[in-house]
Amino acid sequence: MSMDQILSQLNEQQLEAVKINDGSLLVFAGAGSGKTRVITTKIAYAIEVLGIKAHQILAVTFTNKACREMQERVINMVGDTGNMVMIRTFHSFGVWLLRRYGQLVGLDKNFKIYDDDDSIALLCQAYPDDNKKEIAGYYKKIAVLKDRLEKPNKMDERLCKYYSKYEEQLRRTGNVDFADMIIKSIELLQTHPEVQTEVQNRFRMILVDEYQDSNKAQFNLLKLLVGPETFICAVGDDDQSIYRFRGAEVKNILDFPKAFKNTKKVVLGKNYRCTESILDVAKDVIDNNRTRAEKTLSAYNQGGDLPQIYYVDSGIDEADQVVKMLKQFHESDPEAYNNSAILYRTNSQSKDFEDRLMINGIPYHIVGSLRFYDREEIRDCIAMISLMTNPRDSVAFQRMINKPSRKIGDVSIEKLLEIAITDQSIQGDVILACKKAVDEKVIRGAAVEGVKNFVDAFDRCQGLFGTMENGKFLKQVLLEFGILDFYVKRDTTERLKINKRTENIEQLVNMLSFEEFSDGQEGVNRFLELASLEASALGEEEGHGTEGVTLITMHNTKGLEFERVFMVGMENEIFPGRLDERTEEDIEEERRICYVAMTRAKKELYMFCASSRLRWGNVQPESPSMFLKEIDESHVEEIDLRFKSRFGGQFRFDNRQDSYRSGYGNGFGNSYTSHGNRYSANYVNTEKFFNRDQDETEGRPKPSEASRFNIRNMKSPVLIKKGAASAPAKPASVTYEVGDRIRSEFYGEGTISGKRQFAGREVLDVKFDSGRTGTFACDKVTFEKI
DNA sequence: GGCGACAAACTTTTT
DNA sequence: GTTTGTCGCC
Numbered sequence: 001m002s003m004d005q006i007l008s009q010l011n012e013q014q015l016e017a018v019k020i021n022d023g024s025l026l027v028f029a030g031a032g033s034g035k036t037r038v039i040t041t042k043i044a045y046a047i048e049v050l051g052i053k054a055h056q057i058l059a060v061t062f063t064n065k066a067c068r069e070m071q072e073r074v075i076n077m078v079g080d081t082g083n084m085v086m087i088r089t090f091h092s093f094g095v096w097l098l099r100r101y102g103q104l105v106g107l108d109k110n111f112k113i114y115d116d117d118d119s120i121a122l123l124c125q126a127y128p129d130d131n132k133k134e135i136a137g138y139y140k141k142i143a144v145l146k147d148r149l150e151k152p153n154k155m156d157e158r159l160c161k162y163y164s165k166y167e168e169q170l171r172r173t174g175n176v177d178f179a180d181m182i183i184k185s186i187e188l189l190q191t192h193p194e195v196q197t198e199v200q201n202r203f204r205m206i207l208v209d210e211y212q213d214s215n216k217a218q219f220n221l222l223k224l225l226v227g228p229e230t231f232i233c234a235v236g237d238d239d240q241s242i243y244r245f246r247g248a249e250v251k252n253i254l255d256f257p258k259a260f261k262n263t264k265k266v267v268l269g270k271n272y273r274c275t276e277s278i279l280d281v282a283k284d285v286i287d288n289n290r291t292r293a294e295k296t297l298s299a300y301n302q303g304g305d306l307p308q309i310y311y312v313d314s315g316i317d318e319a320d321q322v323v324k325m326l327k328q329f330h331e332s333d334p335e336a337y338n339n340s341a342i343l344y345r346t347n348s349q350s351k352d353f354e355d356r357l358m359i360n361g362i363p364y365h366i367v368g369s370l371r372f373y374d375r376e377e378i379r380d381c382i383a384m385i386s387l388m389t390n391p392r393d394s395v396a397f398q399r400m401i402n403k404p405s406r407k408i409g410d411v412s413i414e415k416l417l418e419i420a421i422t423d424q425s426i427q428g429d430v431i432l433a434c435k436k437a438v439d440e441k442v443i444r445g446a447a448v449e450g451v452k453n454f455v456d457a458f459d460r461c462q463g464l465f466g467t468m469e470n471g472k473f474l475k476q477v478l479l480e481f482g483i484l485d486f487y488v489k490r491d492t493t494e495r496l497k498i499n500k501r502t503e504n505i506e507q508l509v510n511m512l513s514f515e516e517f518s519d520g521q522e523g524v525n526r527f528l529e530l531a532s533l534e535a536s537a538l539g540e541e542e543g544h545g546t547e548g549v550t551l552i553t554m555h556n557t558k559g560l561e562f563e564r565v566f567m568v569g570m571e572n573e574i575f576p577g578r579l580d581e582r583t584e585e586d587i588e589e590e591r592r593i594c595y596v597a598m599t600r601a602k603k604e605l606y607m608f609c610a611s612s613r614l615r616w617g618n619v620q621p622e623s624p625s626m627f628l629k630e631i632d633e634s635h636v637e638e639i640d641l642r643f644k645s646r647f648g649g650q651f652r653f654d655n656r657q658d659s660y661r662s663g664y665g666n667g668f669g670n671s672y673t674s675h676g677n678r679y680s681a682n683y684v685n686t687e688k689f690f691n692r693d694q695d696e697t698e699g700r701p702k703p704s705e706a707s708r709f710n711i712r713n714m715k716s717p718v719l720i721k722k723g724a725a726s727a728p729a730k731p732a733s734v735t736y737e738v739g740d741r742i743r744s745e746f747y748g749e750g751t752i753s754g755k756r757q758f759a760g761r762e763v764l765d766v767k768f769d770s771g772r773t774g775t776f777a778c779d780k781v782t783f784e785k786i
Numbered sequence: 787g788g789c790g791a792c793a794a795a796c797t798t799t800t801t
Numbered sequence: 802g803t804t805t806g807t808c809g810c811c
Contacts, residue, residue: 063801091801115801132806133795147801178801245799346798368800402787409787446787533801555799577798593799616796617802 003048006041006077010034013268017233018042021050021205023262025233026253030297031282031599032273032561035235039207040070042233043085044077046205054084058203058225062210064089064534066559070209086203090218092533094181097188099525101195105188108174110525112386112393113532116143119166119177121395125417126165138162146179147215147247149186172421172428173392182217189224200227210558211236211256215247223259232260238293239286242555242593244585254293271297271599273561275304277635278605282598284631289588307598307605308637309570309628315613319356321641322566322608326362326549329564337363339563341550343597345575349568350551363548368556373531377487377501381508382531384477387430388458388465389524394420397430404486406450412443416451431458457481466520470527471513478505554597565601568608571622587626594627611642736785743784 007015017027017038029035039059046052061067067087075082088096095113103109114122120136127135142163145152152159170177176184189196206225208214211234214222226232234256241250257263271279276299283297312318322342329336342353350366357364372378380403383396391397394417401416402408419442420426420433434455437443443451457480465473478484487501511517517527550562554575569575576582576590598605609624736742740752 089801181801243800246801348797405788407787411787553799574797589799614802 001077003045006044010037010041011270013266013270014038014041017266017268018045020233020264020266021046021231023231023264024256024260025231025264025266026256027233027235027266027268028293028295029235029237029268030271030295031237031240031596032271033268033297034270034272035209035237035268036066036070036073036559038268039209039233039235040073040077042207043074043082043205047078047081047085052204054078054081055086056202056204057085057207058093058205059085059087059207060090060093060209060222061087062089062213062558063556064092066209067092069559089533090214090221091178091181092529094185094221095529095533097185097199098176098181101188101192102176102184104192104195105184106171106174107176107184108390108392110389110521112175112390112528113181114170114173114175114177114395115532116178118395119143119170121398122169122173123162123166125394125398125421126169127162128414135162139166142166143177143179144245144247146177146183147217148249149183149216149220169394169421173394174390174428175393179217182221186217186221186224189221196224197227199225200230203230206230206232208232208234209236210240212238212241212250212253213243213248214252215243216249216252217247219249219252219259226260239289239295239592240558240596242558242589242596244589250291267295269296269298270300272300273602274299274599275301275603277304277306278598278601278603280635281307281605281631282595284635285591285598285627286595288630289591291585291588305604306635306637307601307607307631308639309607309609309631311624311638311640311642312608312610313612313642314610314619315352315569316356317641318568318608318610319352322353322568322606323356323360323362325566325606327360330362336564337549338547340566341552341557341560341562341564341600342566342568343552343554343557343600344568345554345577345593346569347553349574353551353568357549357551364551365548367550367552372504375501375504377505378508380483381474381478381505382528384481384483385474385524386528388461388477389521391431391458392428394428394430400481400483401454402450404482406453407446408443408450408454409447412447412451415442431455454481469513469518470520470523471509471511471518474512475509478509554593557600558596561600561602563602564604564606565597566606566608567597569613570607570609570625570628571613572625573622574613575625575627591627607636741786743786749786 007018010018011034014034014037017025018041021042027035027038029038043057043059046057047054059070061070067089071082071085071087074085074087086093086096098105098107098111102111116139120132120139123135123139124130124132138159139162141152141159145163152163154160170180189199203225206222208222213236222232234253236253238250238253241248241253244250257265274282279297279299286292310318310321312321326336326340329340342350344350344353347368354364354366373382380400383393383399386393387396387400397420398413398417401413416430416433416437419437420428420430423433423436426432426436434451438448438451438455461473461477461480464476467473468476475484484502484505487505491500491502512523512527517523552560554567575594576587582590607628609628610622612619613622614620736752738752741749742752743749
């Protein structure tokens, strides 16, 4: 395709954005307004019209998936030279830079990327007596601080202690964590002007996608990359900023003009992805955010089916209903599975859907969650590779020293690490520490033999590295250390599992035999990089990568689009989650997530809301997401599939049920109760999915269907109603202590077995005489003391 | 030091 | 319901 043809496909604003190429450019691009198209076209235009060399262009996006897609599109436009354009995430760009110059800022030549688990393990090594969970919590804070380039508050002594110790330990290993990929790059450019000049001269054009999700560290890095001759263009949408929890600052996009000189602004306000109906719903919701830039986004595709909200009784009914609909769509459209997606807020919600899809033989694939890299056996292999190539990696060492069992216990391991960390002559080398410990008899008993064996295996293998291709080398390592044997045995004991661990290992060995990873240290580095930065890419079996229904978190859908979208679990406490401990800002972020999720749908959008859900083995009542209530009634179709709504309204979902959980509703205004009535309107869609199961003349389901639908939850709606009517609220004065005997209206008599903090409030664990257990929020229970 | 049995904690979101 | 952690015994 010629450049003229490419340009002729753009609208006026898009064309304007492509043609501005001096100073700085900020593109405000609403959802579906063609921002990727603008970026890719800008790249093509720069190469073919402006004569900029492909390798002088750097494009930064947010996910690796987006990188691949962009590279592909660029290649489609300009041919093979598109491969020369550097398209990376911020993090992988940092790695690229640090692989070349990292030693200047104290990194190991072959530094490895520690993920969160590795980092926590590292911190635990330094404080073996401290509570692991607490350390993990502090690590999270440290990670956010680093993303924001902040130091811990001096008032929090423990955080300060952990922070400095963590940094010290990390430097000792020579490795980096996620934040370091950016921070160390910044440090490098600041302390080595010659490197900065070199980099600035190399990149004439820098394009940043999803700019609203950049954090302070990334922003600072960007500023250092832009030289006097560099053209910078950032593209983003403040309404789609959904990574605040990770330090993303919407401020970056609003302050862009201040940070970069001569900034011109272009607004892309035409949405080409969604139908007007879908965009209307998304706008209804996002309009409730107070802190956002004013903007207009209009739909190119007029009309369209109204989005639908389905009310169901339980999580299982929700999954059943989605499956049922998918099957029906599939009858008329063989592509229906491939272009449908199920979107949920948290990964844990995927399980019910997996089960149901599996049982019904519907093909599906999950994006994200269960990562190949996270499997125990794969992490073991990777730990071994890391250790072989960097003996200062104490985290990898700790993981593998006694696996398989070499009779080296926790006490011995602690001693070994102690030596590695403190002994100056060893410089953190854990293998030297082992040798020293054996020589000086620090280790005793059976452990001595084990440590010797480990060191011997290490010495035998290290000589082999680089003499054979990496896949073969790994296999040899696994044999020498007895890891392969270990997993062969595990596979026989775990034969019920579908996934054989040895097969996963085999796959990994194969992967390391691929040309790009097979060659010595370079190959290993490339591989480890891929493994930690793009974990989902590993282990994607052919045919499973894109075939079938997509299961994905709302966060992960960023930049993607689907013909048909199912948003599930639209209930307060799930989405938005943990309502009562959230600030207004948190809610606004959740609302943006909702906006992003809704605007993924091109043609059809279905939202699901269950009135009860199984959580921790207990049936918990759920209330409809506040976001559903923000949608204008005329913009959606509401379909009530709940049991109680199908019996003449006797057990209708009405205000009383809301008042049962009034604790959650308070503070969000009276829309809560006023909308309650909307649900009891008992709207039943008679044309699409329901008519097959229901008696046409009655407009109601057959009894058998109704009972099948609800057999598991028969109790739940009835109980809720009873509770609300007879015991409206617990007097604030009643308190419960462990050991108290109580009577619950729902479950009978029992004993309070525990009282603890959970999710920021006090909860009670109760053991009922019937044998069942339950967890209840203190301020919400209506137990009678006996 | 290893292993099994039981209890407790558990659910944000990701590079 | 599931996973992780602790305790006691061999």
